[in-house]
Amino acid sequence: MRIDFRAEGGLGAFPGLAQPVTIHCDALPAAENAHVRDLVRRAAFFTRPVDESRAGAPDTRAYTIAIDDGPHCRTVTLREPIADPALRDLVDALRDKARAMRRAR
Amino acid sequence: MGAPSKQRSVYDAHAAEALPGRLVRAEGAPAGSDVEVNEAYDGLGATFDFFADVYDRNSIDDEGLHLDASVHYGRRYDNAFWNGQQMVFGDGDGELFNRFTISLDVIAHELTHGVTGDEARLVYVGQAGALNESVSDVFGSLVKQYARRQSADAADWLIGEGLLTASVHGVALRSMKAPGTAYDDPVLGRDPQPSTMDGYVRTSEDDGGVHTNSGIPNHAFYLAAIALGGYAWERAGRIWYETLRDRRLKPTATFRQFARLTVQNATHFFGASERKAVAAAWAEVGIRT
Numbered sequence: 001m002r003i004d005f006r007a008e009g010g011l012g013a014f015p016g017l018a019q020p021v022t023i024h025c026d027a028l029p030a031a032e033n034a035h036v037r038d039l040v041r042r043a044a045f046f047t048r049p050v051d052e053s054r055a056g057a058p059d060t061r062a063y064t065i066a067i068d069d070g071p072h073c074r075t076v077t078l079r080e081p082i083a084d085p086a087l088r089d090l091v092d093a094l095r096d097k098a099r100a101m102r103r104a105r
Numbered sequence: 106m107g108a109p110s111k112q113r114s115v116y117d118a119h120a121a122e123a124l125p126g127r128l129v130r131a132e133g134a135p136a137g138s139d140v141e142v143n144e145a146y147d148g149l150g151a152t153f154d155f156f157a158d159v160y161d162r163n164s165i166d167d168e169g170l171h172l173d174a175s176v177h178y179g180r181r182y183d184n185a186f187w188n189g190q191q192m193v194f195g196d197g198d199g200e201l202f203n204r205f206t207i208s209l210d211v212i213a214h215e216l217t218h219g220v221t222g223d224e225a226r227l228v229y230v231g232q233a234g235a236l237n238e239s240v241s242d243v244f245g246s247l248v249k250q251y252a253r254r255q256s257a258d259a260a261d262w263l264i265g266e267g268l269l270t271a272s273v274h275g276v277a278l279r280s281m282k283a284p285g286t287a288y289d290d291p292v293l294g295r296d297p298q299p300s301t302m303d304g305y306v307r308t309s310e311d312d313g314g315v316h317t318n319s320g321i322p323n324h325a326f327y328l329a330a331i332a333l334g335g336y337a338w339e340r341a342g343r344i345w346y347e348t349l350r351d352r353r354l355k356p357t358a359t360f361r362q363f364a365r366l367t368v369q370n371a372t373h374f375f376g377a378s379e380r381k382a383v384a385a386a387w388a389e390v391g392i393r394t
Contacts, residue, residue: 010184011211012268013317015294057187
């Protein structure tokens with residue numbers, strides 16, 4: 001599974017945090033790989049509307065998440081605040097992972 | 106009618122994202138041990154007092170709207186926003202960002218989005234969106250200056266000072282005095298704000314660069330305030346406030362349309378010297394009025 005994650009906007013709208021990151025789940029430790037896959041499944045990612053980015057309030061962030069998992073492939077755009085807890089958990093996890101990847105560069 | 110009376114309520118979201126959360130401090134209640142709760146309460150009060158004392162405005166809607174804020178929103182949530190009804194503050198991730206209640210100008214910035222939504226309703230995209238952002242930075246900074254009783258030349262003109270942790274190479278989110286210099290960090294990147302139209306950024310990201318191109322009207326306000334001298338809220342701030350309330354200001358206003366109204370309002374509310382200072386400030390950032 002490959003995940004492309006991008007966040008933009010927010011109060012600071014930092015260019016470094018807007019850089020997209022790619023997560024190759026199969027290269028992650030087994031437990032982390034399983035956790036990410038579980039978050040994707042619980043968010044029902046592959047059956048979500050592709051555009052959940054209704055007009056946002058000022059300073060909220062917008063996200064673009066593209067996931068390619070063999071026969072399943074979908075790109076979803078969304079905006080804060082995220083009402084669905086399962087989708088929010090997925091975004092939180094991807095944001096944490098992206099932050100860790102940027103710090104490791 | 107009596108003087109405007111503020112009604113604040115601060116809620117604790119307890120790391121969840123359901124709003125508003127549990128009420129932890131109502132108007133008149135004493136300070137407790139939670140720093141974020143106290144900072145939010147005090148910041149709401151300082152912003153209310155500024156608009157009431159300086160511009161005779163009764164809260165965000167000028168009709169005494171209760172001011173609500175939720176703190177401890179989300180998990181390591183590194184943002185703050187106004188959702189159209191209330192303030193929302195994250196705790197920050199502790200690595201790059203401190204708590205989002207730490208800067209008075211950030212609290213005032215968010216509440217000013219409410220004022221703009223009630224008055225000019227500037228759409229949140231392109232130049233109108235950058236004006237929306239800039240107006241929030243202008244009054245965010247002025248609320249801080251008013252609380253400190255600072256003159257324009259003594260102010261730092263930073264937005265979000267203290268918000269970045271010590272591990273970040275930067276001093277704030279933005280600088281109105283010197284856009285593009287607030288931070289230059291391996292993780293956050295380099296402050297992209299232009300100070301003049303020569304650096305205007307055409308992009309579809311961030312609603313058309315609303316947080317980037319706001320550097321241009323931000324710098325124009327700074328230049329006008331410095332030229333006029335004294336307390337920035339008295340003349341430059343008043344001109345911008347009256348422009349925000351001006352019925353001729355369209356929700357889709359461009360920088361030039363906004364600028365022209367500030368020049369006209371400088372004449373209307375003050376006089377020739379103020380008109381000259383405001384026009385010169387806009388000219389210096391590349392906008393002819």
